[in-house]
Every structure is written in structure tokens, then in C-alpha cells.
Amino acid sequence: MTDPVTVFTFPQPTVNGPLHVGHLSGPYLAADIAARAARARGERVVVTSGLDVHQNYVLTRAELEGVEVGVMMADFRAGMQETYQQARIGYDRFSDPLSDEHAPVIRDLMNHLVTSGAAALRDVTLYACADCGRTLHESYLNGLCGDCHSPAAGGACEVCGGFTHVDTMVDPVCGRCGGVPRPFRAMVPVLRMEDYREQLTDVWLRAQLPPAVRALIGRQLAAGLPEIALAYPTNWGIEGDRSLTGLRIGPYTEVALTDLANIARAVDPSATDLPGYLAALGRVDSLWHFLGLDNAYWYAVYWQALWAACGMTELPLSGLVVNEFYTLDGAKFSTSRNHAVWANELLHKEDPSIVRLYLAWDRPDRYRSDFTWHSFQAFADRVKPLLADGVDAPQTLDPTLAERELARGEAALRPAGFDPALAARSLIGLLEGGVRDTGHLLTALTGTGE
Numbered sequence: 001m002t003d004p005v006t007v008f009t010f011p012q013p014t015v016n017g018p019l020h021v022g023h024l025s026g027p028y029l030a031a032d033i034a035a036r037a038a039r040a041r042g043e044r045v046v047v048t049s050g051l052d053v054h055q056n057y058v059l060t061r062a063e064l065e066g067v068e069v070g071v072m073m074a075d076f077r078a079g080m081q082e083t084y085q086q087a088r089i090g091y092d093r094f095s096d097p098l099s100d101e102h103a104p105v106i107r108d109l110m111n112h113l114v115t116s117g118a119a120a121l122r123d124v125t126l127y128a129c130a131d132c133g134r135t136l137h138e139s140y141l142n143g144l145c146g147d148c149h150s151p152a153a154g155g156a157c158e159v160c161g162g163f164t165h166v167d168t169m170v171d172p173v174c175g176r177c178g179g180v181p182r183p184f185r186a187m188v189p190v191l192r193m194e195d196y197r198e199q200l201t202d203v204w205l206r207a208q209l210p211p212a213v214r215a216l217i218g219r220q221l222a223a224g225l226p227e228i229a230l231a232y233p234t235n236w237g238i239e240g241d242r243s244l245t246g247l248r249i250g251p252y253t254e255v256a257l258t259d260l261a262n263i264a265r266a267v268d269p270s271a272t273d274l275p276g277y278l279a280a281l282g283r284v285d286s287l288w289h290f291l292g293l294d295n296a297y298w299y300a301v302y303w304q305a306l307w308a309a310c311g312m313t314e315l316p317l318s319g320l321v322v323n324e325f326y327t328l329d330g331a332k333f334s335t336s337r338n339h340a341v342w343a344n345e346l347l348h349k350e351d352p353s354i355v356r357l358y359l360a361w362d363r364p365d366r367y368r369s370d371f372t373w374h375s376f377q378a379f380a381d382r383v384k385p386l387l388a389d390g391v392d393a394p395q396t397l398d399p400t401l402a403e404r405e406l407a408r409g410e411a412a413l414r415p416a417g418f419d420p421a422l423a424a425r426s427l428i429g430l431l432e433g434g435v436r437d438t439g440h441l442l443t444a445l446t447g448t449g450e
Helices: 021-040 056-065 069-086 102-115 193-206 211-223 251-267 274-281 293-309 343-349 352-361 373-387 399-411 420-432 441-446
Strands: 005-009 044-050 093-095 121-129 141-144 151-153 170-174 181-192 227-229 284-292 317-323 326-328 369-371
Touching (some): 005 021, 005 251, 021 317, 021 352, 021 369, 021 420, 044 251, 181 193, 181 293, 193 211, 193 227, 251 284, 284 293, 293 317, 352 373, 369 373, 399 441
Parallel strands (some): 005 044, 005 284, 284 317
Antiparallel strands (some): 121 181, 141 170, 181 227
């Protein structure tokens, strides 16, 4: 009998720019905080993540800036891993698509989906730009979300989380040149998500999902689960082989399959093929994905369907811990507009313990919160003396109240009902009351110690 395994994942960031404070405030720090707390409770914990290099946003940035894409990716990869280290964000397995071993794993899983019939090759209609000829997906597609009518790119709407593609968007155009969509026919592997409605419904009933995600699922079920091409003719991504020669594997499909293999190999390093991956995933007692609302469609709907197609009869999802957007002076963080506080610069200049604690305290999980330098500095001035070594103020908080506050704070770091903002407030209240025994609150929230 093996010990139960708790798995936490956080999204694989796209290497088209450095990480900013908006990234840290959401799933990246949250998953680390939850993992540290779970380990302190005595759980066997595995944390996985990686990089996403095959969104065409990556190639777009390199082309627009006139830089060699491989050099750019390597630079951003190094910067992201440095940021994780600075922020004390740990992981047990990190998938690197730039390594030699990555593409063969994804190709093998894709070929299984095709040969098993789970994603059979079909002649379908896709869309290309009538002017520049690019296949319209991700950054190559712009328009309005068909659900909420917010501006969106191909993939998923950042506002409501809905699935966005040419057929469902309002006024779709090429995201690179503005050309209109031109239909064309192609033989590609297609996942019929309706085939897995029963398994998906079962996991959605069991999993702990926030209201916004349940609303997204409800809209998707009412509209009918879509059929999604898993590979298509385009100019960026892992090249297919065998029956997929001439196609490139879709980046969202790649990341979903990467997660499947990555989690399995973190649980059982000897797992090297799909049967081994499925057996390892069967040992997972609890699986929580930490993510922003803009990724909710993929983790709640698409990942589950694709894993079911791979042969996962009982999907292991326990729940999603979802955050809203973190804004900067009232506007969305934007790499392209340089409207951001870059994580590595903040962590070089400020104490990482205070940065982590502030971003937990100000986390945008129940609503969108807003980073301002004034609020950060005021917070730092308040908590810095409390974190100073050697502070031994007399305890003014009644021991009974201290015990209750500690229990409340530690409970807030469990993934079910995860609320690091409440935990941060509990920790600050304890420290201000002169309480030095803060359980695992201090180490989990600041990343200090083991």
C-alpha cells in the first residue's frame, strides 16, 4: 500500500515575456503556499509545472522584435526559473519543452489518440487569413467573444473563460494583419468532447469548483460540447509524425498531455508510457489545479475530456483554485504595453518574504484587486518590524483567541476553501499580538524554512 499523494499544479507560463506581479499574485505563489502548508500537515505532496513554448504568441513576439525565437525563448526560460527561485516557489517536476525528451512523449500520446479512434482523422473546415494565409488560432485570431462580447484572441476569453474560435466569435479577423477568415478543408485529428459528457459530468459533480467555473460549464453544456482539432497545418508547434505528418500539435493539447505525463512521472518516475502514466495517476488521492479564470475552460473542460480520451476512466480532479485578474493602478497587467511590475525586479529590490506575504494578503481570488506602490509600501512598513529577527514583544493577545486565530489561518491554507488573504491576516494579527508560535503560517506564506 503506497501513501496517498496530493498533487498541486500551476500553469505552464508562455515564454513570450518575463513574469510580472500579476502572475505571482495568482496561481504561482498560491500553489507553493498550499504545498508548504500541506507538507506541514504531514501530507505527501507533489507539485508540477513547466513551460509553454508553442503558443504562437511566442513566434509573434520574436518576429515583431526581429529576434531569433530560440534565443528569445531560452532567455525568458532562464528569467522565469530565476523568478521562481527568488520568490521561493518550489516544484517537484518541471517539464521543459525545449528539452530533447519532450516532443517524442507528446507525439506518442497524440498517435495513440489517433490510432485508438479517440481522435480520429477527419476532413473538417478550418480557417486561414485571406491575406497572409496564416491558420487562424491563438494570437493569429482576434475578435469578440461570442458569449460576453469582450475583445478576445483565439482559445479562451480572458473575461468569461469561454471557448473562442472563428465559428463562435463576433467579427473574427487575423490577429497579425487584420485579414478576413477564409475557409479551407484539412484532414486533422478531432476530439468529439460530447463522447465524454458522462465522465465530465461525473467529475464536475464531484470536484470543488468556484461559481464562475460552474457557470462556464453550464453555458458549455447548454451550447453543446465542441469538437476540437488537436493538430492543424500551421507554422509553430511540435511537428506531427506518421499520420500527422504535415500538421503541428495544438499548444493547448500539448500542455494537457504534458500535464498528464508530468504528474504521472512525478508520482512514479518509472512511468514511461501511457499505461504507466494511467497507473501512476490512479495513485493520486487529491489533485488540485491552481489557475487564473482565463485558463478555466482548459483545466475544467478540455483537460478532462482529453484525459478521458487517453483512457482515464475515473478522472482524478479534486478541484480548481481560481483567481481573478490582478490589476495595476486600475488597468490589466500587460506585457505588450509594458504596463507591469516585473516580478524579478520587485524581488531583487524588496524582501521576498514581504512580497509573498503582501501578494497573499492582496490576492485577487474573490474579486479583482489592484496593486499600487503606495499600498505595497504601507504594507511593508507595517509588517517589516513584525518579521524582524529577535523581536520578542510581550504577548498581548489572549492565548485562547490566539489558538482560535491560528486554527482559522491554517484552515484557510487547505485547497478546499483556499483563502491565503485570510491566512495572511491571521498571521499578522498573531504577530501584532506578540504571538511567536504561528504554526506553519509564517513558513508557508513567506517561503522561509523547509
